Amino acid sequence: MASAPFGSTVPFAEPPDLQGQYSPFYGPQHRAWREKVRKFVDEELIPNADKWDEEGDIPTAELRNKAYAAGIYGATWPKELGGTPPEGSEGNWHGSWEAVKVDPFFDFILWDELARCAAGGLLAGLFVPTSIGLPPVVVYGNDDLKERVCRPCITGEKAACLAVTEPSGGSDVGAVQTTAVREGDYFIVNGAKKWITGGMKADFFTVLAKTGGQGSKHKGASMLVLEKGMPGINCRRMKTQGWWASNTTYIEFDNVKVPAKNLLGEEGKGFKYTMVNFNHERFVLTIQMVRFARVCLEEAISFARRRKTFGQRLIDHQVIRHKVADMACRIEGVHRQLENYAYQVKCGIPDADMGGYMAMTKVGGSKLMEYCAREASQIFGGQSFTREGGGGKVERIYREVRVMAIGGGSEEIMYNLAASQAKL
Secondary structure, three states: OEOOOOOOOOOOOOOHHHOOOEOOOOOHHHHHHHHHHHHHHHHHHHHHHHHHHHHOOOOHHHHHHHHHHOOOOOOOOOHHHOOOOOOOOEOOOOOOOOOOOEOHHHHHHHHHHHHHHOOHHHHHHHOHHHHHHOHHHHHHOOHHHHHHHHHHHHOOOOOEEEEOOOOOOOOOHHHOOOEEEEEOOEEEEEEEEEEEOOHHHOOEEEEEEEOOOOOOOHHHEEEEEEEOOOOOEEEEEOOOOOOOOOOOEEEEEEEEEEEHHHEOOOOOOHHHHHHHHHHHHHHHHHHHHHHHHHHHHHHHHHHHHHOEEOOEEHHHOHHHHHHHHHHHHHHHHHHHHHHHHHHHHHHOOOHHHHHHHHHHHHHHHHHHHHHHHHHHHHHHHHHHHOOOHHHHHHHHHHHOHHHHHHOOOOHHHHHHHHHHHOOO
């Protein structure tokens, strides 16, 4: 259906369905949900984004409580565990991953609107850690873990993080070196995890560790929930190029004694459980990248309309108009890819069968974000080189390109996955 235009009036700043175009994917309840999230972002995030990013920290606990009270923080989680699905979102959907029974387009709208704050580190510190750390617990955790871990994380009282990546392995998840050795009713965990988003403020760590013998790669790993305060967990904050407020963390485990009841699902199936996360994580990251690209374009157009050079508006120079049109073409292409992914999942195509497609979409998103950040910077000129003034958002987004192109699976790994699934 077609709806009245909504949001920014700057060309290409909003998705086509917000510019008065028809769409088969969205109805009145989707629009109401978008308005609700936009209000929260406009009131709570955008006014403070610059300050928090410069400070490298955010009032995480306070914001989680506000977001949950607003019906946003728990929106994509099961109602029986404290989730607050938006009106009209629940149905016989497959969701963007197994734990979500919410229409994927509501999920799409949530992250698209959150990303309007133009500060990836803010989102990485506030929403991302639990969104990627909790799904394996929701899907494979026992009843005790669901009540003790999932419920307080969904309601915003506590936070989880995903601890998979290691110093030696990077994107090679199967090469995990952290070990969990069974000793009676406990596992003894040793090893290290690196580049863990939100680890400094996490109450729970969803950890992939090797429980099998030597030579058993994918079948020898298990997932465990470790808890803040367990002796032997040491966290150190890492300095990062972008995502300054993300609390990216280096974690060491030194003979951490973990109750066997904190094992997720079956021993030896941790690699499979980790894979459950990846499509949704890449979906969420790519939605953010497309919106960040839109922000770059919107900021560049607004600036080029104001700026005058050689006796005319900057936007009236043909070379600038071509830059704008090129950015817009690329943005709409990746946006449509995301909508197609959401529609396929909603219709029931197994998420595993969409892995290659989602991988290609993520690469499209990171290349898009990098291109738009560069072209917007060229339009802004020197103003995009400073962390203040009209080019401030573009400068910050440019700093965050690399983490988006590498995090959640590097572009090179994504291309390999897509080619492998295509059975070339």
